[in-house]
Amino acid sequence: MNIMLKVFILLLLLLQLILIIRTVKLKKLSMKYGSFWIVLLILMTLVVIFPNIVFSLSKLFGFEVSSNMVFLLGFFFLFYVIFILTISISIQNEKIKLLIQEISILKESVKKNEK
Amino acid sequence: MKTLLIIPAYNEELNIEKTVNKIIKYNKKSKNQIDYVVINDGSTDETLNVCRKNNYNVIPLIKNLGIGGAVQTGYKYAYENDYDIAIQFDGDGQHDENYIDILINEIEKGYDFVIGSRFVSELSKFKSTGTRRFGIKILSLLIKICTGKKIYDPTSGFRAANKKVIKIFAKNYPTEYPEPESTTDLIRKKFKITEVPVEMHKREQGTSSIKPLKSIYYMFSVSIAIIITSINREGK
Numbered sequence: 001m002n003i004m005l006k007v008f009i010l011l012l013l014l015l016q017l018i019l020i021i022r023t024v025k026l027k028k029l030s031m032k033y034g035s036f037w038i039v040l041l042i043l044m045t046l047v048v049i050f051p052n053i054v055f056s057l058s059k060l061f062g063f064e065v066s067s068n069m070v071f072l073l074g075f076f077f078l079f080y081v082i083f084i085l086t087i088s089i090s091i092q093n094e095k096i097k098l099l100i101q102e103i104s105i106l107k108e109s110v111k112k113n114e115k
Numbered sequence: 116m117k118t119l120l121i122i123p124a125y126n127e128e129l130n131i132e133k134t135v136n137k138i139i140k141y142n143k144k145s146k147n148q149i150d151y152v153v154i155n156d157g158s159t160d161e162t163l164n165v166c167r168k169n170n171y172n173v174i175p176l177i178k179n180l181g182i183g184g185a186v187q188t189g190y191k192y193a194y195e196n197d198y199d200i201a202i203q204f205d206g207d208g209q210h211d212e213n214y215i216d217i218l219i220n221e222i223e224k225g226y227d228f229v230i231g232s233r234f235v236s237e238l239s240k241f242k243s244t245g246t247r248r249f250g251i252k253i254l255s256l257l258i259k260i261c262t263g264k265k266i267y268d269p270t271s272g273f274r275a276a277n278k279k280v281i282k283i284f285a286k287n288y289p290t291e292y293p294e295p296e297s298t299t300d301l302i303r304k305k306f307k308i309t310e311v312p313v314e315m316h317k318r319e320q321g322t323s324s325i326k327p328l329k330s331i332y333y334m335f336s337v338s339i340a341i342i343i344t345s346i347n348r349e350g351k
Contacts, residue, residue, distance in 0.1 A: 097187075
């Protein structure tokens with residue numbers, strides 16, 4: 001890999017790291033997800049510095065072009081992340097529904113007792 | 116037996132008075148005396164004001180939840196206030212109060228859950244569109260295949276539940292297309308279910324919540340919901 005390209009990608013990853021830390025600091029991202037993204041960044045950095053990891057792995061699994069393996073892994077990974085997200089949305093919907101129901105019943109009974 | 120009528124209402128300012136008047140009329144002539152609760156599902160029209168003006172027993176949801184969440188609120192209310200029977204009764208004028216006694220009768224006979232059905236006999240003159248009847252037939256067949264029990268009108272929203280079922284629904288009730296799914300779940304849990312023939316009317320005002328363009332998607336997701344629900348395994 002061209003050394004300039006390497007430096008450029010590493011800079012991008014560094015930028016991404018700063019963004020993650022900043023978002024966690026601003027309390028817009030919970031630590032749980034923040035550390036998940038940071039682990040991912042570390043893995044990507046390793047691959048950029050030692051690209052041979054990818055080359056030998058793809059040879060081992062029989063990919064003709066190593067980029068194919070990267071795309072396949074990336075695709076599966078994103079699919080999995082989105083699946084986890086829809087699970088967490090469903091759980092939150094259920095919790096919000098429960099809150100709306102309980103608050104509405106409570107509010108009305110308080111109102112009746114005031115009369 | 117202490118009976119509660121659950122009336123979910125979303126933007127029913129034109130129908131809600133008629134519906135509640137039906138109940139008042141019913142209480143005057145029937146030996147059964149029933150309470151009702153209107154669940155105002157975050158209506159954007161004057162539904163809530165109409166209820167307040169007439170001093171109806173209403174629970175206004177602080178945000179719109181959709182039909183499943185609204186009906187479940189009614190079951191929670193029934194559970195908390197220790198009702199023996201809860202009956203779902205639409206706020207749009209489709210259901211006929213003259214059949215309430217028949218539903219209550221079946222519960223008193225020992226059934227856990229009674230569905231007021233449009234198709235169980237020739238009595239019902241309600242002719243919904245051909246495609247809708249066809250869709251209901253398919254859902255009915257699917258429930259038969261998955262659970263072994265024939266339910267003629269799985270989409271009917273005119274249903275009565277006893278105490279055991281009230282408790283279950285208060286805890287767990289599907290959100291989007293609740294009727295077929297909740298019925299399937301009750302069959303799977305071996306509750307005693309029966310259907311009685313009822314008449315239903317055309318909606319008096321406003322439009323139904325199921326739009327024709329969405330019906331294919333509706334059929335698809337309800338079918339999947341039935342299949343998944345009928346699988347005899349549950350977490351937690």
